[in-house]
Amino acid sequence: MTYSYYPGCSLHGSSREYDDSSRGVCAELGIELKELPDWICCGASSGHSLDEVLNIGLPARNLKIAEQAGLDVVVPCAACYNRLKTAEHAMREKESVRNQMRDLIDYDHKGRVQILNMIELIQDQISLDTLRSKLVKPLTGLRVVCYYGCLLVRPVEVTGFDHPEHPRSLDEIMSAIGAEALGWSYKTECCGGSHSLTRTDIVRVLVDGIVDMAKEAGAQAIVTACPLCLGNLEMRQSDGGFPVMYFTELLGVALGMNESRDWLKKHVIDPTPLLGSLGLLP
Amino acid sequence: MIDESAKSLLATIREKSGQDILACYHCQKCVVGCPVAEFMDVPPNAIHRLIQYGRKDEILKSATIWLCAACETCGTRCPNDIDIARVMDALKQIAVKEGVKGKERDVAVMHGLFMSGIRKRGRMHEVSLIRDLKLRTGGFFKDIRLGIKMFRLGKLSLSAECVKNVKDIKQMFDRAKAIE
Amino acid sequence: MTRIGVFVCSCGLNIARTVDIEEVVRAMGDYPGVVHAINYKYMCSDPGQSTIKDAIRDENLDGVVVASCSPALHEVTFRRTCESAGLNPYMCEIANIREQCSWVHNDREKATQKAGETIATVVEKVRFNEALVPISVPVTRRALVIGAGISGIQAALSIANSGHEVTLLEREPSIGGHLAGLAETYVTHDCSPCLLSSRIVEVKRHPRIETLTCSEIEDLKGYVGNFTAKIKTKASLVDPVRCDGCGLCVEKCPVAVAPQTERTPGKTKAIWIPSPQVVPAEAVIDRDICTHFQDGCDLCKKVCPRDAIDFDQGDRSMEKEVGAVVVATGFGLYPKEKIGEYGHGKYRDVIDGLEFERLLSVWERQGREIRRPSDGKVPREVVFIQCAGSRDPEHGMPYCSKVCCMYTAKHARMYKQAVPDGQAYVFYIDVRAGGKGYEEYVNESTKDEGTLYLRGKVARVFEDNGKIMVWGVDTLLGKKIEIAADLVVLATAMVPSEGAKDLAMRLKISSDQYGFFSEIHPKMRPVESPTSGVYLAGCAQAPRDIPETVAHASAAASKVAALFSRDKLSHEPIVVNVDEDICTGCAICVEACPYGAREIDEWKRIASVREVLCQGCGACAAACPNGATGQKNFTASQVLSMIDVAI
Structure with a gap:
């Protein structure tokens, strides 16, 4: 393909x-x-x-x-x-x-x-079954919440992807690779997007709301598929230690790819201690 | 109360945004769902009403139009299918075109720099954008430690990527201006 | 020998939860005269009723007490059950151990005791009950319909089409009511006169409908199926048989009225032809403005080719025997003169909804522009104020007039059609658009025609430099709004039509605190007045719009038709009687009776009873100083033995 x-x-x-x-x-x-x-x-x-x-x-x-x-x-x-x-x-x-x-x-x-988008590619073009069949290291013990943000799912008539209020696709991918995708209510709450540089104060408020909700749900990390969201969630959270990762990085870990260690090193909030503690690092 | 200029403002916004503002019945579902409404000076639904009243100056100078994060939460939930983010876009575009000096100057400047960066290189270069923004808006030391950390992580590159045919992009920008 | 059966209902757990049913049954089984006591989960169910029937046959019962819910619910049910088993229905009585016992008590022991005592009192009553036979009454199959607006017309036609005679009464010179004065109707924009004229023609041509205009009811006597109505008809001064509606008289009449402000459609002179599209058309004279009686003007009489004008015609009185009455007297509008903040009615360009209908009619039917009353300018900005009086306890009308939201939307839309570059504003508290296609209709007005709906009440309206200044608020924005309008239309509250209170007294029906006639039950019996044989139709009962009015009037008519479908009416036999040996003819009973059922027999010089009028209230029996008046199945000895048991 x-x-x-x-x-x-x-x-x-x-x-x-x-x-x-x-x-x-x-x-x-x-x-x-x-x-x-x-x-x-x-x-x-x-x-x-x-x-x-x-x-x-x-x-x-x-x-x-x-x-x-x-x-x-x-x-x-x-x-x-x-x-x-x-x-x-x-x-x-x-x-x-x-x-x-x-x-x-x-x-x-x-x-x-x-x-x-990448989620569609994995889910529809590759299929979760194929993904499961290639699994090397299931992410057992990792509890995450999937954060979709705004731009993938809205406006509905434009993207036509998943559900604007209750998307599931990323959760299904995470489950397929053995992680526990927790249900939570802020899957598509906005992080403040492009206000990061100019109205950092607003973005901080929104990001803290999302991170707090993720913690409340019992998650150890947030998984996303949006660079803007990840940037804001990592850089603007007051906590400063709550990991946020791209779902593709975790796919790499689950597929047993050694390169994933290099990807994970590029985070402002280092997720490797968490993954290491669960014995998930390649 | 509604005079000719109000009617023409309404017509312009309807045309530019493609949204039927008059369908709004002011349930304020948009206001409640909006992540940034509490930072706005005029609630989103009130923008519709002010357009009807013809209060152009008040709208174009408002923080609201620049604070809209275009997250589309309102548009997704609006019972009357009004995509308010498109209305906000139309208003920002008019504000810039008419040189209105309103609130949230930094946001407007940022967007302007973003676009001129694309015009120059065909792509956005983060470091250049941040540098230019700091030059224009001050706050030189803001995020400085974060910047250094990101640089060390190799997330920021000092050299800007450029498309091969930059001329083509400039031409496209000029053509766009002409079409508009 | 007395053989009474007691049947105790558990009503699921409704009764059994609080009352120990087994205990009650045990106690009643031992009660003197009771030969059979049993309980059942739902006595009103088929198996429950069968239990009663079987017991009547098997135990040869001569009296039945059902201990269950209120007699208002199932007395009829159980009496029929007894009747079908061969027992006289009046030998069956209900002991209410639900509403008056299990539902209102918590203490199981005491409630059980009370239930037992309640049943015992009723057993005492049944012990001395008399087998009664309903009183049979004839029916006069003619209905009187009061008011010939759309509701009266609808009721009259429905009754007449069921094969019964109708007398249709209208106090105005023409029929059609308010509908005749409307321009178009929401939401389909049918032309009102077109809607109405076919119905008016039908009424006028109907062999079973007698229409009396300029007529009012003076008095109503009698009872269901047998009323006598006294009707007064004012002289119309035109002989309807001779007049062929040629209109020469209208041309000649020197007394002109301003058509734009006149509520009666087509009225331009003191003599005019209402509903000219109706055949046969006939002229009428408004006596209040005709100058004949002041200066002897008789131009119309002179010009009439058929000699139809008759100034000597006098008022007439007549009596009609009718079996049922439909009250369809419609509504009026709360006078704008009473709303000080909206100008006390002194600004000519502040008008009410019906006046605006006239402006719209002129535009629509004569092709003329809409012009405001003061200076004839075409209004460029029009403000509609909803709830002008309605939903306003200060003005005495806390109720919603129900139709204003919709007709205001229609006004705004028609105005926009008439004045395409005009702007309509609507001030509202809520937009109440419950009805088929209604909400969509209102929304189209804002979306497609740009009507600006402003949520908030207008505080003040005043005149300034040829403009009507409106001070309002946009509560959704929290902004004060000032509009310099050319015309203001008030959606004034719907109130009962003039004279409704008086009419209620004459018809002996009740009205609510606002003067709308009361129905007997708001849900299950919405067209019946508490007086049997008197029915309510349309806005006389409550504000409602045309479709609802037509439905309501049709419902009233079907009640009348059902009444007339019977050869005889049966009347409850629980009435009073007189012991002629004791009665002294003091006539205190005559005073006490609210139904006119008691009178003095002039031959015997003692009191008598008109059984068909007696409602069995017992007021006369209680008032009778020497006990000559007694009530069947509520005799003094019965009541005393019941009291004995109860205490």
């Missing part, structure tokens, strides 16, 4: 471990990822905040590259995934937008490639 791969800026920067673990896990599961040639930034929050045209234009240009590559595109970053899906949705639903984009990027959007 071969897919196009759109890492996005964060995965080439502060969220390297997400990039590495996504690529690593895919390779381990026999999936080839081909990074889109000369991809550009999706515009993220700033794009849709400021620019009526570019907020669709930037992701549309990436979709153009993806369509030219001719493969379904995997997008690990929740924000990038959301922007690409938004552009795809807008061009599909509104002829005016489609025409506008044709003028902007000299390309007529065909809607040929599927946009997949």
Whole structure:
């Protein structure tokens, strides 16, 4: 199986471990990822905040590259995934937008490639059964809560992924690799997103709410699939010691990949003592 | 009370956001679910009402439009299917276009720098963004220890990635301006 | 010899939880005169009733006491059970050990004792009960319908179509009521006169309906199936048989009225033709404004080609025998003059809902623009104020008038159609839009027509420089709102129609604290007044809208039809009687009777009883100074022996 791969800026920067673990896990599961040639930034929050045209234009240009590559595109970053899906949705639903984009990027959007986030890739394209069959080290004893954040599941009509209030997919993956995915109420509460740099005070309040709820649920760590969320949860929590990990990192651990140790070392809050205490480190 | 300018503001926002603001029956479900509502000066539903009243200045200068985190919680739950984040986007876009000097300048500056970074390189470079933001908004020592730690972890790279055809990106930005 | 059976119901645990049923049965089994005592889980169930029937046959019972719930629930049930087993139903009595015992006590021992005593008193009563036969009464199959708005019309047509005669009374010169004055109706925007005219034509052509306009009921005597109504008809001054509705008189009449503020549709002069689309159309004269009686003007009379005008026509009185009465007197509006903060009715551009209907009618039917009353300007901004008087205990109307939310939405929508660049504002407390398609209708108004709904009460309305200033609040924003409006429409509260209290007295029916006529049971008997044979229809009973009114009136009519379906009515035989040997003819009983059932027989010079009027209340029996009046199955000896047991 071969897919196009759109890492996005964060995965080439502060969220390297997400990039590495996504690529690593895919390779381990026999999936080839081909990074889109000369991809550009999706515009993220700033794009849709400021620019009526570019907020669709930037992701549309990436979709153009993806369509030219001719493969379904995997997008690990929740924000990038959301922007690409938004552009795809807008061009599909509104002829005016489609025409506008044709003028902007000299390309007529065909809607040929599927946009997949990492969870979808594992669950639908690979299947949990395959995952279970390749399990080397089940994460027995690890209690986590899965944090989906906003951008994967909302707006429903755009992403069409899982459930906006009660998503389950990531929990199922965590269960499949032997971890205990606890039920909790803050799966899709917002972490403050792009306010991290400017309204850190707000983000702190929101993050503490999420971390406190995770602890209350009895979790030892939070698992997520969004670099923006992980950044905020790690850097803005008052606790300063509650681990947050990408689900792909834990997949790596469960698949017995030695590289996962390198990924886990890149965290502001080091999760290795927790995993070590449970005998889960490779 | 509702004059021509109010009607035209309403029409503009409806067109730009694609949202039917008039469908709002002010149940305030959005306000209760909003993660940042308590930091806003005008509740999200009230923005709809102020648009109807034509209180453009009050809206464009509000902190609310910049504090909306676009988390889409409100839009998902709205009984009348109004995607309020899109309304907020439309208002931010108008505020920037008209050069309104309102609240939450830092947020607006951050978004501006983010976009100009993309224009320059085709990609966002975290270190450059943070540096430029500090230059424009002050707070040089904020997060300094965090920054050093991240640098040591290899999470921050000093050299910025650039796409091959930067010219193309600049052209795209210019074209977008023209289309708008 | 007395052979009484006692049947104790457990009512599941309703009674058994507090009363020791076994103990009660044991005690009653030993009670003098009781030959059979038994209990059952649900006595009212089929097997429960069979137990009673079997016992009556097997034990040859001549009296039955069922100890169960209130007689209001199952007295009829158990009496029928006894009757089917061959026992006279009046030999069956209920001992209430649920509502008056198990439900209100906690102490099991005492409750058990009380239940036993209660049953014993009833056994004492049954011991001396007399087998009675219901009194048979004839039925006059003609209904009197008071009020010819949509509810009266609906009731009249339904009754007449069931094959019975109807006298339809209307105090105004024309029929149709408020509906005739509406422009369109929500939510389908049917044109009101179109809705109404077909019904009016049907009424006028119906062989079984006699319509009396300018008529009011003066007095109602008698009882269910046998009322005598005294009706007074004011002179209409036009002979309806001669008039063919040519309209020449209207053209000539010099007394003009302003059509925009006039509530009666089509009324432009002192003589006019109500419902001109109705055939046959006929003219009527408003005596209050016609100047004939002041200056002798007779232009209409002169011009009439059929000599239909008759100024000498006098008022008439008549009596009608009717079997049932439907009260469909409709509603009025709380006068805006009574609301000081909204201008005391002194600003011409502050109008009520019915007045706005007139403006809309003029726009809709004559194609003219909507113009405000003061200076004829087309209003660009209109403020609608809901709950003007309603839901306002200070104004004496804490109730919701129910229709205003919907008609205001309709007003705003029609206004927007009439003045497309206009702006409508609606101040409301809540929008109450319960009904098929109602909520959607209101929401379309805000969504599609931009009507601005503002949640909050208007504090003040005043005139300033040709504008009506409205001071309100948007409570959802917490902002004060000031609107310089061109026109203000008050959704004033619905109140009972003028004279309703007086009518209640004449009909001997009751009304609530606001003057709406009371139904006997709010859920199960919503169209019956407490007076048997008098039914309620439409807004006379409570505020309701057209569909509800039509349904309510149809329900009242079906009650009348059911009543008329019987050859004879049966009347409860538990009435008073007179011991002619003792009665002195003092007539105290006549005073005491609230139903007119007692009178003095002038030949015998003693009191007598009109059994069909007697309701068995016992007031006269209690008042009788020498015990000449007694009540069947409540004789003095019965009551005394019951008291003996009870204490």
